[in-house]
Amino acid sequence: MEHTSEYLIPEIKLSCYEDKFSRTDIVFDQHMLIWFISGETKIVQSEATHFFKTNDIFLIPKNKPATIINYPKDGLPHKTVVMLLTEKVLRNFYCEIEVKTKNSPISKIHSFSKSPLLQSCLASLIPYFDMKGNIPKNLALLKITEAISILRAIDIEIDGVLANFDDPNKVNLISFMEKNYMFNMPLEKFSYLTGRSLTTFKRDFMKAFNITPQRWLTQKRLELAHYQLSEKKSKPIEVCYEVGFENLSHFSFAFKKQFGYTPTELTAQRTKY
The missing domain is CATH 2.60.120.810 (Jelly Rolls)
Known part of the structure; x- marks a missing residue:
């Protein structure tokens, strides 16, 4: 770049x-x-x-x-x-x-x-x-x-x-993560923005979702990607970056592992109808 x-x-x-x-x-x-x-x-x-x-x-x-x-x-x-x-x-x-x-x-x-x-x-x-x-x-x-x-x-x-100089206060973890999971940030940043230490964030996350943060983030991003491809008629390259993946190849690999077909195969199937 x-x-x-x-x-x-x-x-x-x-x-x-x-x-x-x-x-x-x-x-x-x-x-x-x-x-x-x-x-x-x-x-x-x-x-x-x-x-x-x-x-x-x-x-x-x-x-x-x-x-x-x-x-x-x-x-x-x-x-x-x-x-x-x-x-x-x-x-x-x-x-x-x-x-x-x-x-x-x-x-x-x-x-x-x-x-x-x-x-x-x-x-x-x-x-x-x-x-x-x-x-x-x-x-x-x-x-x-x-x-x-x-x-x-x-x-x-x-x-x-x-004029607001306060640090982020401890916020509702479920609400915050449901609104912001599509942003590709390190867990340290998620923990800071929810007003928690990394250790407390991971502990609270397991209590709230019964799954590790990284696995949950991947699943949520893939579900959003599938919705945008199938319902919003978006292109794979656009969806890839908007749901939090760093590159198209990693996105396609994870998508096929989750759903059994690639984003390109899904969009090709969509055009038949």
Whole structure:
């Protein structure tokens, strides 16, 4: 995968994927504000699937599992300006402001594509990348402060997201896993997001499901894949990545072991009717 990043400071970068496609399952440790220059992205979360393209602006909240699939478009690479809204920066910002935060009940992607003020703020960063690291750090941090201020002006819910510095609390394990099993994350990340140590997570999981986490995850992903192939008429390559498998060959092998036929055989049978 041909990926390059140019940094103004660690919190601001210009990201570029030259490939036909890239895909990753991830939980970001910090909030990410993203402005699209070119290309397309498909973001799959437990409650919704999002599509973003040129000039779209959106905020991906931290500690939220997602499958991110990047595509080039119209012969142009997948290119974005990415601004990390780190806990340190946000704490410094909010320490000087009195806000009564009302934590957002659902940590969701926030879209700001129709905000010319925010687009102007992010677009103004482009000339600085040509300076090859010669931009003063305090000036770059001012751009982050400007972006946060704009977000607060255009989204009344954003303080509940940005000013929430709590670690994940212990959550209902069954509910969380049923919503997020399709994300290909290590068990350590699942345990953290449910507010548990890895040992406690494995113990609670066996009590709840009477099966090991890895076996349960594989079965659930294959069941979802079968449903999408047979009922949603999806393609095997699309299903493979959206249900949490790393590559098509491993997906096909596991699928045939579970059901007795490959994803391709299932789709071929489907077209006969």
